[in-house]
Amino acid sequence: MGEKQTHQFKTEVQQLLRLIINSLYSNKEIFVRELISNASDAIDKARFKEQTEPDLFSDDTDFQIRLAVDPEKKTFTITDNGIGMTLDEVNDNIGTIAKSGTAAFMEALEKSKKETTLTPELIGQFGVGFYSAFIVADKICLETRAAGADKGVRWESDGQGTYSIEEIDKTERGTTITLYLKEPEEDDQDFTDEYTIQHIVKKHSDFVTYPVIMNLEKSEPLPENEIIKDKDGKPIGDTFKKVRKDETLNSMKAIWAQPKDEVTEQEHEEFYKHISHNWDKPLAVIHNKFEGVTEYDVLMYIPSKAPFDLFRPERKHGMQLYCKRVFIMDDCKELLPDYLGFVQGVVDAPDLNLNVSREILQEDRLVRNIRKNLVKRVFSTLEEMDPEKYEEFYNEFGQALKAGIPTDFTNKERIAALLRYKTTKSEGKYVTLDQYIGNMKEDQKDIYYITGENLNSLMNSPLLESLKAKDYEVLLMVDPIDEWVTQSLTEYKDKKLKSAEKGDLDVEKVDDDKKNEYSALLSFLKGKLESHVKDVVVSNRLKDSVSCLSGDDWGMSAYMEKILKASGQKTPEQKRVMEVNVNHPVMEKIKQIFETDTTNPVLTDYADLLFDIAVISEGGKLDNPSRFSKLMGDLMAKAI
Numbered sequence: 001m002g003e004k005q006t007h008q009f010k011t012e013v014q015q016l017l018r019l020i021i022n023s024l025y026s027n028k029e030i031f032v033r034e035l036i037s038n039a040s041d042a043i044d045k046a047r048f049k050e051q052t053e054p055d056l057f058s059d060d061t062d063f064q065i066r067l068a069v070d071p072e073k074k075t076f077t078i079t080d081n082g083i084g085m086t087l088d089e090v091n092d093n094i095g096t097i098a099k100s101g102t103a104a105f106m107e108a109l110e111k112s113k114k115e116t117t118l119t120p121e122l123i124g125q126f127g128v129g130f131y132s133a134f135i136v137a138d139k140i141c142l143e144t145r146a147a148g149a150d151k152g153v154r155w156e157s158d159g160q161g162t163y164s165i166e167e168i169d170k171t172e173r174g175t176t177i178t179l180y181l182k183e184p185e186e187d188d189q190d191f192t193d194e195y196t197i198q199h200i201v202k203k204h205s206d207f208v209t210y211p212v213i214m215n216l217e218k219s220e221p222l223p224e225n226e227i228i229k230d231k232d233g234k235p236i237g238d239t240f241k242k243v244r245k246d247e248t249l250n251s252m253k254a255i256w257a258q259p260k261d262e263v264t265e266q267e268h269e270e271f272y273k274h275i276s277h278n279w280d281k282p283l284a285v286i287h288n289k290f291e292g293v294t295e296y297d298v299l300m301y302i303p304s305k306a307p308f309d310l311f312r313p314e315r316k317h318g319m320q321l322y323c324k325r326v327f328i329m330d331d332c333k334e335l336l337p338d339y340l341g342f343v344q345g346v347v348d349a350p351d352l353n354l355n356v357s358r359e360i361l362q363e364d365r366l367v368r369n370i371r372k373n374l375v376k377r378v379f380s381t382l383e384e385m386d387p388e389k390y391e392e393f394y395n396e397f398g399q400a401l402k403a404g405i406p407t408d409f410t411n412k413e414r415i416a417a418l419l420r421y422k423t424t425k426s427e428g429k430y431v432t433l434d435q436y437i438g439n440m441k442e443d444q445k446d447i448y449y450i451t452g453e454n455l456n457s458l459m460n461s462p463l464l465e466s467l468k469a470k471d472y473e474v475l476l477m478v479d480p481i482d483e484w485v486t487q488s489l490t491e492y493k494d495k496k497l498k499s500a501e502k503g504d505l506d507v508e509k510v511d512d513d514k515k516n517e518y519s520a521l522l523s524f525l526k527g528k529l530e531s532h533v534k535d536v537v538v539s540n541r542l543k544d545s546v547s548c549l550s551g552d553d554w555g556m557s558a559y560m561e562k563i564l565k566a567s568g569q570k571t572p573e574q575k576r577v578m579e580v581n582v583n584h585p586v587m588e589k590i591k592q593i594f595e596t597d598t599t600n601p602v603l604t605d606y607a608d609l610l611f612d613i614a615v616i617s618e619g620g621k622l623d624n625p626s627r628f629s630k631l632m633g634d635l636m637a638k639a640i
């Protein structure tokens with residue numbers, strides 16, 4: 001038997017404990033839900049493992065969660081016969097915060113700047129459920145034995161910075177957690193009261209798929225022959241006796257299998273909270289029975305709020321797979337493509353082979369068929385949403401949806417129709433690509449867009465001058481992911497998507513004579529700016545500004561380059577093209593100086609200035625800002 005060891009909680013756990021206790025002060029009862037949900041997860045894991053290693057579980061397959069209270073000892077106990085934990089697992093899971101969550105959690109906290117309040121939504125999202133027990137307990141004892149292990153483990157802590165851990169003998173597989181409850185404060189519920197616990201379980205954990213059982217005191221009518229009666233046959237004394245009986249507190253209702261119109265909004269809300277661990281309401285409910293060659297039930301929810309870790313690769317998918325109401329697996333990535341991983345729900349497919357493994361699942365024809373139908377349903381739900389509601393969705397999940405454009409070839413066009421962008425003409429409102437096409441000018445052939453970091457600088461970008469002069473609308477794309485969207489969505493309804501920043505805009509032509517007049521100056525400028533630009537050309541984009549930078553049709557946009565650099569990726573040195581506006585008086589003047597004396601040193605200064613202005617106008621950073629300000633100062637002094 002190993003020694004009893006004492007460990008220090010990781011610093012973030014201590015911080016977290018303090019936060020949890022302070023923040024959930026008025027919502028103490030949620031610890032019941034959190035512990036039941038952990039127990040249920042542990043049974044899910046056991047059920048899953050049982051499919052491949054039935055021997056590990058043969059001693060006890062009657063999966064259940066038990067609750068018990070002791071008003072005298074002031075304890076609350078929860079027991080499950082799930083997967084259990086080994087010593088290392090206890091150390092990893094209970095001494096630290098769920099790894100992936102930690103950093104993100106602290107980040108989000110920082111962001112919200114509400115360091116003393118932690119909403120229940122956060123608790124659910126960050127996987128800190130277990131610690132919520134310290135809201136009500138001043139000591140917790142967890143005893144557990146992993147499936148297949150010889151020894152058990154006891155973990156104990158008063159939540160004050162340390163915990164102890166030791167090996168123990170434990171006969172039953174699974175986990176028992178005993179909370180030594182704090183002295184209740186005024187207005188506190190009594191968590192040793194059976195009725196109170198019954199009520200809380202019904203409220204927060206009714207849909208848990210395993211029975212939550214409690215041995216309750218009940219009144220039962222006495223059998224006729226035990227009732228003492230007077231001479232008129234009227235009972236004297238008690239007609240009831242007190243007995244203790246196991247009772248299942250939750251309904252375990254499989255609401256997905258019920259007829260659609262029999263499920264209330266309230267039930268959906270509760271069930272959604274149960275499966276998603278979210279605390280918001282679902283934005284939309286998709287509830288269908290698919291009938292045909294095979295039958296299956298589908299219940300999906302579109303959340304109303306995006307989770308903090310929507311784009312983290314380790315994030316779990318929201319779909320669970322059931323077979324004849326028996327849980328098979330959660331995080332079922334085979335049921336929906338990655339970009340729809342935020343949808344929460346259940347598929348119950350009775351015809352599925354119960355011994356499925358994840359690898360087999362991918363190949364399964366039935367699963368592929370289900371997936372196709374689920375995707376269709378999600379799309380039709382989004383397409384039919386009223387515009388205001390859809391905008392709510394889009395603000396939360398628009399970026400996720402966009403990730404479908406480069407990854408889901410079959411549905412590309414359908415996703416494209418769901419995109420919304422603000423434009424140079426939409427006055428802050430979203431437009432669809434179809435609306436854009438409807439608004440196109442008669443002589444306009446392509447759909448124009450520009451990508452960048454913020455709407456304001458895009459609106460005023462010199463790259464749009466000639467498009468604006470033609471009264472063409474331009475889509476303003478400010479999500480980094482739009483760069484990937486435009487790379488793969490090159491056409492929509494036979495109209496090309498064309499970057500205002502790249503290639504020949506084909507809008508306005510500068511006549512050849514004028515180009516020829518400038519060709520010597522442009523090659524001179526190119527020589528001067530060789531280390532910065534690939535070429536210097538006459539612009540057909542500019543109307544008012546003197547210079548700008550543009551790219552080739554197939555080159556990387558300035559924003560894309562910035563994104564890649566920011567994410568630490570090596571990007572090949574991208575030289576862009578400097579365009580100059582030959583109708584601008586400044587260019588005329590420079591040309592005159594150049595034609596008089598090609599060695600005039602001021603020409604070098606002007607070349608640098610033209611380049612710097614182009615960089616600044618697209619919100620870029622200058623290599624040498626102090627030289628720029630000196631040149632500007634000199635120029636101003638001359639001009640004034």
Ligand SMILES: Nc1ncnc2c1ncn2[C@@H]1O[C@H](COP(=O)(O)OP(=O)(O)OP(=O)(O)O)[C@@H](O)[C@H]1O
Pocket residue numbers: 034037038039042080082083084085093094098123124125126127128129130131175277
């Ligand atoms: N009853 C249990 N049986 C087996 N493992 C458990 C049990 N309770 C907790 N654990 C383990 O401890 C980990 C941490 O639990 P905790 O409640 O803090 O976070 P979580 O369950 O990952 O997140 P959340 O509760 O928000 O879903 C769990 O992921 C699980 O591995």
